[in-house]
Amino acid sequence: MAVTLTPAGSTARRPRPARDRHHRGVSRWVVLALVTLGALVMLVPFAFMLLNAFKSPGDYSTGGPLSWPSEFYTKGLRTYWSEVDFPLKLWNSTLIAGSVAVLGVVVSLLNAYALGIGRVRGRLWIVGLFLLANMLPQEALIYPLYDAAKQVGLYNTRLAVIIIFTVIQSAFGTYLLASVLSTFPRSLLEAAALDGASRWTVLWRVVFPNLRPTLAVLLIFFFIWTWNEFLIPLVMLIDNSTQTIPVALASLQGDRLMDAPTTNAGSLISLVPAILFFLIFQRTLARGITAGAEK
C-alpha cells in the first residue's frame, strides 16, 4: 500500500524508495495538517465539557457555555461523586461490562466454531438469524425481557443485565467470527486431525491461538458497548445499589430543569474509566485491527 504513494519521478535524488519520512514532499504536510485539524474538531466537545465542568451554575447561566469560568469550581464534581455514590456505580459498570465482555467472547467463539468450522447444516440461515437478533431495536425487546426477568426472579439484579448483554453481544460476535472462521485454512485443521486431536483440542490449540488478536478486539468492543448501554440497565436495574454509570448520569437531569455544569462534571468523571481502559488496551486494539491485513 505505502509503496504506491511514493513519487517515482526523476526528481528523487537517490534510487532508495522514499522510506525516509522527511523526504516525501508537500502532500505529506497537507495530510498532516488535515489530520490535526480533524483531531482538533473531534476534541472540541471534550474541551467544552472540561470548560463547563469547572464552572459554577450561576456562572454558566450568566456567561453561557463558551465563557471562561470566573472561579475554579469543583463543587459540581464533588456533588456528583458523593450524591450518586460513584465508586459503587463504577464497580457495577465494571462488573457488568467485564463479565459481558468475557462471557460474550467465549459464547461467540463456541458458536462460531460450530458454525464456521463445524459446518452445521443451514449455517447461513443461522448466522443470518444472529445478525437479525443483533439488529433488533432494544425497545422492542424491553417488555419481554422485563417479563422474563421478573418471572425467573432476576429483575433488579446485575445478573439479568449480564445475561441479556452476553446474548446480544455474542450475536454480533458469532456473526463476525463465523465468517472469519469459514475462511480458516483447512490444511491446519486437517493436520491437527491427522495428529489425533479432538475437536476440543483443535479449538484450544489451533483455532484459539490464531484468533487471539480478533478476540481481543471483540473483547474490548463488547466492554465499551456494554459500558455505554443505557436503556436496558435503566429498565432492569431499579435500585441505586445495582445501577451503572450511564444511569447515574441520567439522574442529574430533572423534570423541567437541567444543571449543565454538574452534568458536565458527571460526564467528565464518568468518561475517565473509559479513557483509562482505552489507553491500557489501545495497543491490542491497533494490533487486532491490522491483524488480518498482513496475510
Added chain:
Amino acid sequence: MGRIRRLVAAVALAATATTTIAACGGDEGGDGSDAKTLKLWHYESANSAMGVAWDRAIQIFKDEHPGVEVQFERKAFEQIQQNAGMIINSSEGPDIMEYNKGNATAGLLSSQGLLTDLTDEAEKRGWGDKLSPSLQTTARYDDKGVMGSGNWYGVPNYGEFVMVYYNKDLFDKYGVTVPTTLDEMTRAMDTFVSKGVTPLAEAGAEYPAGQLFYQLALSKADRAFVDDYQLYKNPVDFKADPLKYGAETFADWVRKGYVAKDAASLKAEDMGTAFISGKAPMIVSGSWWYGRFKDEIRFNWDSFLFPGNKLHAGSSGNLWVVPANSKAKSLAYDFIDITLRPEVQALIGNNGGVPVAADASQISDPKDKKLIENFNTVSQQDGLAFYPDWPVPGYYDVLVSGFQGLINGSRTPDQVLDAIAKPYADGVKEITGK
C-alpha cells in the same frame, strides 16, 4: 469432552438462577401495619425546596416511628418517567414514591390497578380540606384514569403555576412599571421594543411557547372552557375564542417584535439563561424556575401574575403515590400526612418552592412570600387551568411544532389552529370513546 463442560456450565448457570430466585421470593406483606421498613423514592435534588422539606419529613417520620427503618433512594426523573409501571408491578418497587401527575402517568397507572386508592385516608386525615379544588383535580382519577373526579390516588405537596418574571433593573432603566392588565403589558412591551430591546424571551422548541399561547387564551376563558378542554366535558372549538384569540394574539406579539423570530428554535434552558444573564426583561414561565433564579441571578428581579388573568396555567406538583404492591401502606400514609404539616410546608416555601398548604405568614423572605401569596390567590379562586399539552397523549409535540411555525412566520394563526385541532379531537375520541 466439550459436551460435558458445556453441561457443567449450564447446570452452574441454572443453580445461580435458582438461588437468586430463592433470595428474592422472601417477604410478602399485607397492608403492613407491622412493617419495619419504609422504602421511599423521590426524584427531587437534595438542595431543591422539596428535597430539603422532604428530608425534614423523613426525620420527623423517624422520630415518630422508632424502630422503623426508612430506605430512601433518590431516583432519576427519567427512570421513574419511563419505568414506573414496570417497577411497581414487581415486588422490587418502593412502598411510597413521588410520581408525575396527569392522565398519562398517575391516571394510567391507577386505571391499571397499580396504585392504592387513598380516598379513605384522605377523608380520615382531612387531606381534602387542606387542598383546594383545583389542586385536587390532579389527585383524583376515575376508572378510566381521567383526572378530576373519582378516587384519590395521589397527594400533591407543592404547586406550580405560570407567571411573569421580570428584571427590575431593566424596568427601572426604561421607566416601565409593573403591568396589571394585558393592555398595560402590551404598552410596557412597546416601550421596550421602541428602545430596541426584545421584551420577552421565548423558547419555541419546548414547552414555553405552548404555555404562552395557553396563557393568552385563558385571558378570554372561564372555568367551563378549562373543563371542556382538559376534562372533555364538551367539544372544544379551536376556531373560536378563547383559543383563536390566543393564537392570534401570539402571532401579533411576534409581528410587533415582542418575541424574537429566532426564538422558534430555542429551548427552555436558553430562555432561562437569557433571563438570568440579564438580557431579557421578562419571561412567561413556571414557578419551577424560581429556586434557580434565586440562586443564580445577581440583579434585582421579581415576579407578577400574568396581568388580567383569572385563570393561569398551573397545577399541583407531582404526587405521592402508594403502589398497590407496597408492603408498608400504613407507614406510607403516615409519611404523606407528615409532608402536609405546616412545618414541612413552610420549609418548601422558605426554600423557593410553592407549598400547597402553607400559611404565607410563616414565610420569612418577602419575595418567597409574594410568590406563595400569588399562588394562594390563584389556587383559592380556583384559577389553576393545568397545561395545554395535558389533554391527549403526544400533544406536547403537536403544540411545539405548531407554535414553532407561528414564531418563525411560516404559518398563520388559522393554520396553526387547524394543525393542533385535529390531533386533539382524535385523542379525545380515543379516550372518551365519543
